[in-house]
Amino acid sequence: MSSFTLRELAAHVGASVVGDGSRRLEGVRTLEEADERHLSFYHNRKYLAAARESRAGALVVADAALFPGRDLLVCKDPYAALGKILELLHPAPRPPSGVHPTAVVARSARVAGSASVGAHAVIGERAVVGERAVVGPACVLGDDAEVGEDAVLHPHVTVEARCRVGARCILHAGVVLGSDGFGFATVAGVHHKVPQVGIVVIEDDVELGANVCVDRAALGETRVGRGTKVDNLVQIAHNVRVGEHSLLVAQSGISGSTRLGHHVVMAGQSGAVGHISLGDGTVVTAKTGVTEDTPAGAMVSGFPSRPHKEWLRAMANLFTLEELKRRVKALEEAVRQLGGKA
């Protein structure tokens, strides 16, 4: 394992050093697990006591004053700095280039020489795998599927026919791209399948979590915009458009043809009905079901969805109804004593 001095790490991330810059560090550990050989970090107030008690050799922090006498790497955004340091100290292993002998690759497929195709992977006719891309063990790419440069597909990913994955995307295990959209025409009580002939396009720098599902469009495209990050078990229905740099947290779901602007956040277990538009920067809180268009910068909660502040007040009112009922009862008694008929 390579090691670096605190001073070297600080230079790497553009941070400053407080304390002993020559201290040598060989890895990053949690506050609890770190010892003098390790860097750790302080980011969330909940863990201030743990940070103070940590035996870590040095800490990445924003505010040096909280940790007198400690060796520190001080920067504005400790979490971002941590990311860069982890890349340096714990670089991700990359499988060797080349196609595993058990992989089944169609003759007409084009797999870059620098790409890695894992054991038992299956690659369809005319499919394309870009330079340095990794197609993990047991992945299946359909006919005419495309995987961009430097993309990484973990095991058991399915990219159905004609769907496209951009450069530098990361698809975790079990992701399904290009399953049919849920489209049926019901005639006399029988649901007839409407063929789903569109595709899925995942733009560059997108990450999709484990077992995420993105349906192909009925016609045209289902599209996830550049830089968007999607957590595990998220559902993206046919013809949805997700803008750039959005965040879809675990178990959220977006119904058909709904459009999300850029920098939208869907928190955990939230959803959106079909055929609506969420403006740029909309924040959908956890468990919310968005039922109508939102303006840019909106924060919405509840189901049906409301502006977040209205919802907070409604929730507070809901839990003070006992008191309101008591006040109404007291009023009724007072009115009766005044001779009124309540």
Next chain:
Amino acid sequence: MSSFTLRELAAHVGASVVGDGSRRLEGVRTLEEADERHLSFYHNRKYLAAARESRAGALVVADAALFPGRDLLVCKDPYAALGKILELLHPAPRPPSGVHPTAVVARSARVAGSASVGAHAVIGERAVVGERAVVGPACVLGDDAEVGEDAVLHPHVTVEARCRVGARCILHAGVVLGSDGFGFATVAGVHHKVPQVGIVVIEDDVELGANVCVDRAALGETRVGRGTKVDNLVQIAHNVRVGEHSLLVAQSGISGSTRLGHHVVMAGQSGAVGHISLGDGTVVTAKTGVTEDTPAGAMVSGFPSRPHKEWLRAMANLFTLEELKRRVKALEEAVRQLGGKA
């Protein structure tokens, strides 16, 4: 690509033509993407402006009066007509019959000669694959599993031992049939597994979305009725019975031993507790958690669930509590001024 005249397409779906019946069309596109070579369709009022602005050569519509001067295919149900036309113009490619040399098929399995078994598929002892069925790449069928005629299993589908898939079913990638039901007997704080020895039966013409899970019964069967369509990431627990022609939308879940009648709709992210019955035609709205039996034709919302109209009124009342509180405060003031003690 084959092309058809508007007149030919109209005849195919039993629709009438307005405008130039000899116009030649070679595909179906979205309103935005279509040009004069393409058919598009108008189905949802939200897209009326888009339909009028579309450069499509012809439109499938219900009401010709909305589109004066356009070439139209007019029918009662444009969406159903679209389905039939898509089958004609964009027929789904079918993999060739035969067993891929890398598939592992048990000696005692019976795979129809017209069936297709993809690369790296695994088929267990005594399993049966019907005529023209497609078992996609990397699918796993357990011992004694059965897949009916013309069924299509996309990649990475698991059909555990003894489970049965009916004719013409479509199972999308990552579907799991026959995982153990969640059954444990807790003795002195330790959860002991109750063996799940039943099976899963998927009747004919069912579609199951990507990463759907259907647990095997503790005893007997978990059963999904003929013609039912299930969206992605849905959970169906042990001993559930889903009636015919039902629709289970993405991320909904049904707890153990609950029974759904026919034509039940579970909207997105809804759920039902265990051991209850949902009457025929019940509609469960999005995010609802059904907590008790429903009569036929019910529409229920909320958690605990209530008749939909009651729930709508309650939600409206919840967001007018501020006003109610103001009125109570005004009453208190008025009563005080009248000399009462409120």
Next chain:
Amino acid sequence: MSSFTLRELAAHVGASVVGDGSRRLEGVRTLEEADERHLSFYHNRKYLAAARESRAGALVVADAALFPGRDLLVCKDPYAALGKILELLHPAPRPPSGVHPTAVVARSARVAGSASVGAHAVIGERAVVGERAVVGPACVLGDDAEVGEDAVLHPHVTVEARCRVGARCILHAGVVLGSDGFGFATVAGVHHKVPQVGIVVIEDDVELGANVCVDRAALGETRVGRGTKVDNLVQIAHNVRVGEHSLLVAQSGISGSTRLGHHVVMAGQSGAVGHISLGDGTVVTAKTGVTEDTPAGAMVSGFPSRPHKEWLRAMANLFTLEELKRRVKALEEAVRQLGGKA
């Protein structure tokens, strides 16, 4: 199929016999499907009529008085007894020991001679598979992954690099262990990946349902405690700690760094926000979103979460608001008649 007398079965589970102890039984069936050759069981009051009408040869029951004249196996906990009897009468078939010739096993991996590795499985460098463990068809174990003695991995399970599965664990099809946690540092609107360099540890005797996702820790471990049972489609985020003997029901989700004590229950479609602690024995009801720490033994509901009884009262009040509004209106009228200004 082997058969047993009622007396033998009673001895096996430490129960007593009422009626004919020499009656011979060859299997367990549901109340509806059983005939005189079968044992069935009565456990839930909803099914008393069905139990009385059942043609089962004998019933496992807690209260013999409910079934006069029947042959019975009487014990305190019929469900636990059923589990033991099922193990005896319906023993789970176990695949033969050995590595399937199509499996790809790294030279440096250590696979116990008594273990079973299925067709098309892939096992990485230095990975360990314990005695009698079963790695199902098409499973993928990353480099340095570990699977404990007697563990069973169903098809299509992914255990990413360095993650560990304890003894006697059962992982159903499609489980993903060790996908990256959802960790990004957002700088000027762009989400930069924070490398997730920790691992997942699944302790002994844990069961994970189909398509469950457990993310690896950012640093350190994500850990699921001994004896905990997890249902299908559950999400466990990075650095979560789940205590021993907990139950996580289908489609529930736990956000990053949250800690659950032992014997916690998360009901279906429930969730917990990140960085909180749920005390031992906490019960989270269905669809709830836990938003703050809970004390041991708490029962919480709603979102934001409240003590269950408060939530129940609030829900009841919500659905009587119509009446409260009528009472306020009547008061306003009465006050006006008294000459007040309401």
